[in-house]
């Protein structure tokens with residue numbers, strides 16, 4: 759079976775030497791693969807390259823067999839709902855002047871050519887699934903907590919039924935108990951929708967809680983480990 763995503767010999771440099779080099783891995787439908795590495799190792803850059811938000815220096819990314827960098831603007835726009843990104847600072851992905859009901863409904867409304875208010879009523883089951891109340895969506899982003907905005911962000915992203923989510927440290931700004939709740943929600947939604955995920959984090963415990971396999975970005979090296987192997991590697995790091 760063809761993988762959902764194939765990363766083949768990826769390299770990136772900004773003109774001052776490679777940030778990462780020779781990165782290869784695959785992601786199957788419904789699978790979560792971690793990207794782990796120290797600060798500055800290139801995790802976020804790699805995540806952006808995977809879905810065509812940033813240009814690679816070398817190598818190619820195939821999404822459902824099609825090379826992402828060779829897709830036309832139109833095809834990339836059509837594919838956008840299938841490839842979503844969840845960020846560390848969800849408030850930056852929400853327009854501060856827009857009520858949350860409009861923000862979360864906007865992508866699906868745009869994609870399907872419908873009114874936002876019409877789309878919002880379709881999102882009620884998803885809103886319940888992430889543990890929010892519909893009335894909270896009358897608020898502006900600055901009226902909710904970080905955990906609540908990340909939940910609202912999940913409504914916005916999952917409304918598009920993505921096949922792949924690049925989650926870039928989505929819980930690192932949240933306290934431990936809220937972090938555990940959000941990770942649990944992500945796991946449930948992924949399982950229910952068979953969504954694949956590339957989960958970026960520098961926290962070994964989060965990697966082990968979320969990921970089937972983990973790609974470790976080292977000093978110009980990249981190695982994919984299974985969870986057992988990674989647990990041993992992480993234990994050595996903390997000695």
Ligand SMILES: Nc1ncnc2c1ncn2[C@@H]1O[C@H](COP(=O)(O)OP(=O)(O)OP(=O)(O)O)[C@@H](O)[C@H]1O
Pocket residue numbers: 772777795796797798799800801802803804960
């Ligand atoms: N647009 C850019 N232009 C030049 N250098 C960049 C750019 N974006 C990232 N970098 C550099 O690439 C390197 C990797 O950055 P990146 O943010 O991908 O690392 P990271 O592993 O996600 O780090 P962190 O865990 O601290 O978020 C850093 O040295 C950064 O300064």
